[in-house]
Amino acid sequence: MNINQLIEIVKNKIIKNIPCDKIEIEDKSFLHKNHISNDKNKFHIKLVINSKYLKEKNKIDSTKEIYKVLDEELKNYIHSIQILIN
Numbered sequence: 553m554n555i556n557q558l559i560e561i562v563k564n565k566i567i568k569n570i571p572c573d574k575i576e577i578e579d580k581s582f583l584h585k586n587h588i589s590n591d592k593n594k595f596h597i598k599l600v601i602n603s604k605y606l607k608e609k610n611k612i613d614s615t616k617e618i619y620k621v622l623d624e625e626l627k628n629y630i631h632s633i634q635i636l637i638n
Contacts, residue, residue, distance in 0.1 A: 553593075553629055555579045555581065555595050558595055558597070558625065558629050558630070559577045559579070559597070561625060562577055562597065562599070562622060562625060563575055563577055565621050565622060565625075566599075566601065566618070566621060566622075569621045570601075570603060570605065570606065570617060570618070570621060571603060571604075571605040572601050572602060572603035572605070572606070573602040573603065573604070574601070574602040575599065575600070575601050575602070576599070576600040576601075577597055577598070577599055577600075578597065578598040578600075579595060579596070579597060580596040580597060580598050580632075580634065581595045581596045581597075581631075583596055583632075593629070594628075594629055594630060594631035595629060595630055595631060596630075596631055596632040596633070596634075597630060597632075597633055597634070598633075598634040598635075598636070599618070599633065599634065599635045599636065600636045600638065601618075601635070601636070601637050601638070602638045603637060603638075606618075606637045607637055607638070611637075614635075614637055615635060618635060
């Protein structure tokens with residue numbers, strides 16, 4: 553899987569499963585490029601989600617919900633994830 557495919561899958565899964573107005577996904581894989589544990593088949597992504605639904609929850613519950621939706625991708629394709637909820 554390449555980063556563009558991953559971004560599309562992540563975006564579609566979040567839109568389908570979590571009420572949100574807008575989602576932006578950035579590839580931040582360059583941040584791990586020189587790390588010993590870097591795996592070229594796993595990516596670092598940054599999610600910026602505009603969601604009143606998630607914003608009304610506490611941060612831990614919002615994060616858990618996102619992790620549940622992205623379970624397969626987190627296990628197989630995502631090395632690191634940053635989440636910002638607006």
